[in-house]
Amino acid sequence: MPYPRVNLRHGIPFYLNSPLHGKTSPHPEKAQTSPEITETCSAGAGSLVLEFTVLSRLTGDPRFEQAAKRAFWAVWSRRSNIGLIGAGVDAEEGHWIGGFSGIGAGIDSFFEYALKTHILLSGHELPNQTIPNHIPHESWLDPNQIYSPLSDKDNSPDSFLEAWHHAHAAIKRHLYSDMHHPHYVNAHISTGSPQTFWIDSLGAYYSGLLTLAGELDEAIETHLLYTALWTRYSALPERWSVRDGTVEGGLGWWPGRPEFIESTYHLYRATRDPWYLYAGEMVLKDITRRCWTECGWSGLQDVRTGEKSDRMESFFLGETAKYLYLLFDADHPLNKLDASYVFTTEGHPLIIPRKTAPRRPHKVRNEKSVQPYFDESFTNTCPIPPPLPPLSGSATAARKDLYNAATLIRLHQVPNFHVLNGDTQSRQSDTEQQGPPPISNHTYFPWTLPRSTLPADGICVASKQRHTSVIEFPSNTQQSVGSAFNLMLGNHNLVRMSEGIAVNSLSGLKIGMILEEPPVTSERGWRVYSISNFLLGRDEKVFISRDVLADISDPLFHRVRDAVLVDILLQIEIPDIAPKHNATSTDSPSPKPKPIVEMESSDLGAASLFNSLLQQLTSALREPMATFGPEPAPKIEYKYINIPAITPVGAGVAPLPDVLEAPNPNLKPNIESLSWRRVYFADQACQGKLPDIAPKQHQIIVMRRGGCSFSDKLATIPSFAPHRNGLQLVIVVSNDKESLDEDEDEEDTWGYNLIRPLLEQEQRTPAGVTRHRPIPMIMVGGGETTYELLKTARSIGMRRRYHVESQGLTINNLVVL
Template sequence: MRPSRAAELRQETVDMFYHGFDNYMNIAFPEDELRPVSCTPLTRDPHNPRNVELNDVLGNYSLTLIDSLSTLAILASAPPDSKRTGPKALSDFYDGVAALVTQYGDGRAGPSGRGVRGRGFDVDSKVQVFETVIRGVGGLLSAHLFAVGELPITGYDPQNADIDIEEHPIAWPNGFKYDGQLLRLALDLAQRLLPAFYTQTGMPYPRVNLRHGIPFYVNSPLHENTSLHPRKPEESPEITETCSAGAGSLVLEFTVLSRLTGDPRFEQVAKRAFWAVWSRRSNIGLIGAGVDAEDGHWIGGFSGIGAGIDSFFEYALKTHILLSGHELPNQTIPNHITHESWLDPNQIYSPLSDKDNSPDSFLEAWHHAHAAIKRHLYSDMHHPHYVNAHLSTGSPQTFWIDSLGAYYSGLLTLAGELDEAIETHLLYTALWTRYSALPERWSIRDGNVEGGLGWWPGRPEFIESTYHLYRATQDPWYLYAGEMTLKDITRRCWTECGWSGLQDVRTGEKSDRMESFFLGETAKYLYLLFDADHPLNKLDASYVFTTEGHPLILPRKDISRRPKKVRNEKSLQPYFDDSFTNTCPVPPPLPHLSGSATAARTDLYNAATLIRLHQVPNIHNVMNLDSQPGRSDTDDQRTSVISNHTYFPWTLPQSMLPADGMCIASKQRHTSFIEFPSNTQQSVGSAFNIVFGNSNLIRMGSEGIAVNGLSGLKIGMVLEEPPIASERGWRVYSIGSFLLGRDEKIFISRDILSDISDPLFHRVRDAVLVDILLQIEIPNMVLDHNSTSTDTPSSKTKPIVEVGDSDLGATNIFNSLLQQLTSALREPVATFGPEPAPKIDYKYINIPAITPVGVGVAPLPDILEAPNPNLKANIESLSWRRMYFADQTCQGKLPDVAPKQHQIIVMRRGGCSFSEKLAAIPSFAPHRNGLQLVIVVSDDKESPDEGEEDVGAFNLIRPLLDEEQRTPAGVTRHRPIPMLMVGGGEATWELLKTAKSIGMRRRYHVESQGLTINNLVVL
């Protein structure tokens, strides 16, 4: 984009901001917001306290002015132009601060602290804590940092900012003397929010009254010691549900407030609330949207990246950035105020640790949160997007994206996840291109607005991400995307008295409200996008934008008069993990033909087709389209549309069409569906029927789905490649009416699969691994009719049974769940007469075993497979009862009785080769009571010996039989002896000695079209 065009867009953005700001100041100030359609002020609804959509935000404290001050300070650095944008914005910044102080006082306790509207924010307004912090406290702090020169304004250099400004105020041209009024007002407002933090969990209640506190939350510990204003009837009962974003996204504002004032209360309550949310993440690392502030329980059980959760992730990363290079905070409160109004919620909790305060801990939280999102919420079906999934299982729950989620691409950019940021931003670019705005929710599945939620209130998230991506890549694609956004807002949202939101992006119906964030964020990010040389874009410092778009920074010098106890952070272990992105990648090079690496991506049209752009007219490619304010999507304009969105360049001008452009097929994930015919009779009867009745499927907690029968089932699979999967193969993502999370498994009995012969779904025997089942006698036990005979192995043998992250581990978990379910469903049995006689009971232990390789390998014996003891309660004996223990067998021939009268010979590994061990076994005639298997017990070790193969499972190494089997006389055996090796060393050796009988269970997996179904476990 040529510089002159960027300058034109910059000026159009300035005009857009002032059209809204001037109308607010002339019509609505000192009220909260503006009704741009009816040209009247907009404030809270005193007649309906339950109108939370309005009252949560508006508190009768001139919200729009506070939200706009940092934007004015940014516009004050505009380059010289004919309209004197910079000087005008700086003058308006001076006047805006002065007007605010006139209304609310200067934050002091004396007469100057009372303004026209009251003393500070002493108003009878029940507001949302989160919105008040990010808009009110954050807006005041950001404006203060600009006022004292900590954030840059071109040409503004307050000479006495380095000294105590209360004693030596900064004189402004309008006659106002700035001595920290905004900081004191921020402190006043924040102190009025502290009662909300008196909870058992550390998470704040969602709402607070700026004058009366929280009389409507009767369970707060605050009520034990403090008598507040009685709650009003219309304010009872009050819900205690907050959200992860609302509870965990206060750290930036409250930390800066604490560091500037020397009052640690705010930083500590905000950090404690953040960790209270994070500590409740699920076992797969996801956090929910709704949470109860009193008991800490998740409400709803859904997880995503959008509404209710969004800024929690944002503040995890940005807190690390903000705090990097600064000392740990002082937690000692310099309480010089003895008035009863001094509240400190930290007094009901233990102090935070140094780790809780460390910036590296927040980076660690971000990394783990992002890893969980990428694992469980990120879907690359067609084009990457994020689904809403179940907290515990990761199974998809809804298939819509919301406009708030557009922030995530910008956050990924800050985190160095550039490719993921670019590809996900494309989806929102396509969505904006289709609707000339972002609908609140859009259905991926239906290809339309979800549930009628089609409004766009002027949200900044898409523009915010566009700004960050342009700063990181310098790709002109993002300038043109910004131009499209600016033109659409100008065309669709202009009113005579300001800028409205859209009630429905499809029809262009306007809403009679100009949100404060439209001036505080939307206009700000658009301006910074088009002003590449703005001092904030050149600032080499750890500053961040809050979730409300207010830039914040921690000064390197202590500008507070209060002393702070400094603690050295060097004693803390810095967080680092090689598996996470720890450096920012080099942006993709800009091609010299089109000049846009994004436009040259091979997945460009995957996003377009997912949003169905090719099915709608391209309003952005209209000939002679008049984009003047007030023009809308009228029928006469639609008649001049010359194409849909099938062709390049989407939002880019035709001049960027590559000379050697080509057609690229849209990416399609390889999927497969299998539908089994219905059968009124179950093909195989099993104990599953006892547990599940006639149901074919049942969810087994967070582990996955158990399958009782395949009749009438439909299975959906997707082909996955490394690194997403451990190996190339299928993953079942849907079965019947269930959708599966990425790590969930399908459990199915081998009996159900025994008669199935289908090239798309067939059972395959594992040629490497088998399971050895030990029957261990437990004497002198009285059998309970309601008990099973499958006790959990002792702690001594647990490492043998639960080896690694294997299918065996999943099977054990499944069997345990199944056992509990069987016990719960069984009818109690009444007993009459004398006590039952003592009876022998058994426990069963699985030990994984591995087959050997080499010319001396013999096939395993063809015996009846050992039953699953969790499903078969009455097992008298397994296949083999007679064992001979021979130690290492490297010192000569074994006794003849060993193979003739024993079914299994157990040896220790080591001392000689495996072939030499087998050569020590005398010749014998085959017999059902004779030798059928040799088991070698190995001590676990880290790496294979030369000539051995490590299969990467259970730390077992495949034995090598590198020569044909021979007898002790050196004659080739006519019937080679089967051999298996088990791990566990001495513990396994002792277990085998105590076994009453031993059986063998084959392992199976299911293949489809020659590839393994990786998440299907055959029991």
């Protein structure tokens, strides 16, 4: 990745991890006394591919293209587990600086170049990566000789399209907020939890990028927001707070940025909707009125007061004025060019000619074909724009959410002033007016748009006000849980983890929930979005021990037992293979092996890391201190395997046994024995009556699925008198592994894909008599693997599953441990 800046007098020494460190340095003494700044931004490192690739293709020198692509993939490879990238990155160490992610400053053009690189390179052959052998100056460095050459996949334009698709999917999942009207927030790069709630002026480019990507509806709805913001201030403030409804942190300047008009241009070219011509006219008239000076075009120091800045940025002519010009000049050659050309992030049109004679001959390699990228869940073709209404002529003005963006910007509270004939009056500020009295129209659209463009029967849908609920728990200093749990959290109520927040106690907590509907979630239910001062990302979970919820009796927050799924816990002895310690030796005693408490199934899903931390804590607490003297007798250690099980349906269903629930081994590892130790293995149990000792002297009977119906299997069990050492449960093992694809998650093999077994008849004895006490049955997955594990189990227990409901709906992201 490139440095943010280079001193052209002294250069930059190769950093410590570079293969060329110490070999080439014009001023090594300068490097030691004045280290360079290494913090670059994702946009700066990832926005080189277009220019450098065109340079390489026109000159025949591949080094520029390879260096730029290498920098792009270096940034993309460091994206977080949820697909987000940060704004600042250390060019030498490669770690993120700061934990925020967004679409604006520091990140913007990275996404832009991911898509535009695909557009520019589509239809062209993969690049030549070999430098001509007769380059005269040996100091010209070749990236493909310093490092391994980039692969065909790294050079393929389809790989850049894939990167864009995944980047946009992560943005839509974690940064896109559809409350009131769609907009983008800034979130934590690793958790997705919202961090700031302001609109970035630089983020106005994203609507245009979405247009190029074929995401037309999202582009139109987000562009409406910036149109309303410009209508309010006659410019775009650098930052605007959605929460406060005003300029954020005093950042009210507009230096002539082009992003909004750039998106307006792209949307007009895609839709031909006159709405965007009127939006461009509004921008043009406001700039002319507020920014013209005798010596050029100034920016605005404060959009609220109209104070000018004594500065004219280069991008005003290079981009802002250029996109305005192209918006209104339909016959410009760039608007008629039928080719894969793109504008760079600085507004320069680039194209790679189909046939180019390189300045220097070079060896052409035989490239391997690269399969084009395609995914049905992503937009790979541009949609047809919405049809223009026959009378009003604007599909955008006819949108039912037209006024939602305006009300989010509070346009209904801030009047806009202009004269009836369309000529704006001069003004010094929004409050100090000169000339005739202004006319207040409280417009909700570009003030240049005539009312005739709006449909006469136009309606507006209600703003999206998500249903939320807040629950506050009373403070109770006496509430506590098990010692290991408290110690891990340091006696605090909350601790943030990589997958969410663990809750040690509900005492004094304030939980905010939001109601989510499909397709955002699989089923209608609540999502916890905040706990006290913690904000949660969309995919973060809340972990609470069932012990914390045991005594909670609240209609807004109560524990509910799962009637379909349970967990079977296996206790398996671990062979003692540790070498014996010689007590008479003068050496230090060897440390004893740590106890192993292991959950080998994914029954807790996202709580695996939570259990891992508990495991480390309990192991550390139980580890005895090393002492001299005779070694005590070895202690038997166990591991625990959790297997999900599903209950049956039908006339033959019996309630599960009312047995003491197996403890969580991560919270209570010193378990002598679980509920059941006597197990009988009956294979398929379809060949007649089982021995009488099977139900009388065994607490569990294990059967394989298949061969006969579930009812027939239970009918082979002889009658028996109820006893605590008698039969308590029948476990049927389904051989569902055979039906799974090779790439399916391992947790599916433990029963998550199981269908509830059907007991179509009332349970009967081998003699055909109806059982007075039906036998409880469950089914597990895993086939032969599970069957053999059950054989090795020292004892078996059962753990109920729970979830938490509020007002009759499940809290989907709350996990009960």
